[in-house]
Amino acid sequence: MCGIVGAVAQREVPGILLEGLHRLEYRGYDSAGMAVISASGEIDTRKEVGKVRQLEDELASSPLLGHIGIAHTRWATHGKPSEVNAHPHLSGDIALVHNGIIENHAELRLRLEKLGYVFVSQTDTETIVHLMHFHYQQSGDLLTALCDTIPELEGAYGLAVMHASEPQRLLCARKGSPLVIGVGIGENFIASDQLALRQVTDRFVYLEEGDIAEIYTDKYIVHDSNFKPVSRDITQIDAAAETSDKGHYRHYMLKEIYEQPAVIRRSLAGRLGAKKILAEAMGAKAEEILKTVSSIQIVACGTSYHAGMVAKYWIEGLAGVPCRVEVASEFRYRKFKVLENTLLVTISQSGETADTLAALRLAKTLGYCASLTVCNVLQSSLVRESDLYLMTEAGPEIGVASTKAFTTQLVALLFLTVALGRHHDMSESEEHEIVSALHELPDLLTETLALNTSIQTMSNAFADKHHALFLGRGAQWPIAMEGALKLKEISYIHAESYPAGELKHGPLALVDADMPVIAVAPNDVLLEKLKSNIEEVQARGGQLFVFCDKAAGFTAAKGMDIIELPHVSDVIAPIIYTIPLQLLSYHVAILKGTDVDQPRNLAKSVTVE
Ligand code: G6P
Numbered sequence: 012m013c014g015i016v017g018a019v020a021q022r023e024v025p026g027i028l029l030e031g032l033h034r035l036e037y038r039g040y041d042s043a044g045m046a047v048i049s050a051s052g053e054i055d056t057r058k059e060v061g062k063v064r065q066l067e068d069e070l071a072s073s074p075l076l077g078h079i080g081i082a083h084t085r086w087a088t089h090g091k092p093s094e095v096n097a098h099p100h101l102s103g104d105i106a107l108v109h110n111g112i113i114e115n116h117a118e119l120r121l122r123l124e125k126l127g128y129v130f131v132s133q134t135d136t137e138t139i140v141h142l143m144h145f146h147y148q149q150s151g152d153l154l155t156a157l158c159d160t161i162p163e164l165e166g167a168y169g170l171a172v173m174h175a176s177e178p179q180r181l182l183c184a185r186k187g188s189p190l191v192i193g194v195g196i197g198e199n200f201i202a203s204d205q206l207a208l209r210q211v212t213d214r215f216v217y218l219e220e221g222d223i224a225e226i227y228t229d230k231y232i233v234h235d236s237n238f239k240p241v242s243r244d245i246t247q248i249d250a251a252a253e254t255s256d257k258g259h260y261r262h263y264m265l266k267e268i269y270e271q272p273a274v275i276r277r278s279l280a281g282r283l284g285a286k287k288i289l290a291e292a293m294g295a296k297a298e299e300i301l302k303t304v305s306s307i308q309i310v311a312c313g314t315s316y317h318a319g320m321v322a323k324y325w326i327e328g329l330a331g332v333p334c335r336v337e338v339a340s341e342f343r344y345r346k347f348k349v350l351e352n353t354l355l356v357t358i359s360q361s362g363e364t365a366d367t368l369a370a371l372r373l374a375k376t377l378g379y380c381a382s383l384t385v386c387n388v389l390q391s392s393l394v395r396e397s398d399l400y401l402m403t404e405a406g407p408e409i410g411v412a413s414t415k416a417f418t419t420q421l422v423a424l425l426f427l428t429v430a431l432g433r434h435h436d437m438s439e440s441e442e443h444e445i446v447s448a449l450h451e452l453p454d455l456l457t458e459t460l461a462l463n464t465s466i467q468t469m470s471n472a473f474a475d476k477h478h479a480l481f482l483g484r485g486a487q488w489p490i491a492m493e494g495a496l497k498l499k500e501i502s503y504i505h506a507e508s509y510p511a512g513e514l515k516h517g518p519l520a521l522v523d524a525d526m527p528v529i530a531v532a533p534n535d536v537l538l539e540k541l542k543s544n545i546e547e548v549q550a551r552g553g554q555l556f557v558f559c560d561k562a563a564g565f566t567a568a569k570g571m572d573i574i575e576l577p578h579v580s581d582v583i584a585p586i587i588y589t590i591p592l593q594l595l596s597y598h599v600a601i602l603k604g605t606d607v608d609q610p611r612n613l614a615k616s617v618t619v620e
Contacts (some may be wrong), residue, residue: 013110014084017171020198025075028082031057031207040084041092046106047077047100048178060121081171083108090133102144104175109136111167111188181226182213192216199226258618262607264410274454278404286443288429302434304354307334310370311358314413318420320489325428331436339366355379360389360416361616385423409616412500448580459590470598477553482530486585494592499602511544522553534560558591
């Protein structure tokens, strides 16, 4: 997704902006650009299609100099990736960068063309900069021009803008797309994600919906959506708690896979007693709200949706509370009946996913009794706008394909299950069993990671394949879905997942020697049923790859590779069986030579619809 960085300083800013763009690379993008106001009072711009490194090379041969500037990584929505479509966009002496989508851009474009504006790009963003220019002609003041422009924009934006004759200030505004001010000493910054500014400051002001801000070297002024000056709190980030380098790992994704025992240990700390989940884990208001809840609606996207699917098995099966799960992009456009005392639960790594956020905002108008978000970013919009939040302690996740965020979401959702179960069908001894399983979880994850070499060997069988089928039953079905998603995201192999019982209702027709079939087979009540499904595959000459419990009674044979996992209790099996599927997709992607951390066409944080 697009990324924004801006700076006003008493020193040269291009280096700061470039570093910021590098730090935003994890979000996924296809072009990058930068504009500064030079000492002679002109806007000077560089843009490149491809990686930030290419922009860096261009800047090395043709440097920019200036004390105020804006920069952007673009993820194409309107118009293909190209230099003209890359931001910043210009109109006269105004330069602007934008995240989000302007929905009435076609209408604005027609109007502006009639006024004589000539468009050079296919972007929706170019309409904003011309509109700013049009209004600037009337007022001669950039802030007034911005305030006149905003009411004409329909859609979502996080934007930063500057004018060549106002080199002392940078303006920004947000609606539906995050923006943060980085507070420095004698210099100030803006970015779409605080991670972009961590090299220059650890103090941040998170702008709220509708905010407009003026950024100077020595001050910043925030106005709310009614254009009243407002004071917004400064948040100091604990630098030690967040590191974002790859360490000795070849990719962020691999590092993040290996971090899982540690981050899950951190997630459990302070929330898990010897026999009980500590009530405080859910926050002070939680007990009061949860005791009134009689059903759950989960809404999420992508990997977070799969976590929600697992949670449905837990919340209904262990806590005895009815639970529905839906992808946010469907939920937000569908008519349905809200049952009384239903808690709306959103799940999101970033807390900024546009569809999930829109679903939360919609839900507030529909009569849900309260909202809770399971989220990895404390300063995110979802956390700020939900009644309750349960933080996952994954730390920054940089690889676009989610790994540690997923397993920490599962841990948080187990906490939620227990907290709900206490007021419903869960006995003390059942809670005790879950707690003991959670205590064992970090070590079992380490033991499972030790299977890496065997999984790497197994991955060779996938290097020349174009399709794969993932099977699971019960709470392992969403794990199969997540395994298929990981494989397609990073190796570009077409992968599908099915609850194994559905095999004979269609997918069995696809099974032959060229279709690897991956099955997740813990030693649970559904094992015998799954074995029958596996035999159906074997009988049709399918190539099976089975991740199973040591005691499940599988033996490797022609057409069937097996990897044995440690014996684990049913409740944590979905978390454990996720690991081999993450490692498998990672190794297949390495063999395929893809860009593991930034797969093509995908973005880490999808802040547009
Ligand atoms: C994108 C990412 C996925 C993620 C999904 C939902 O598609 O590439 O990894 O699962 O968004 O993101 P969220 O931040 O809401 O969990």
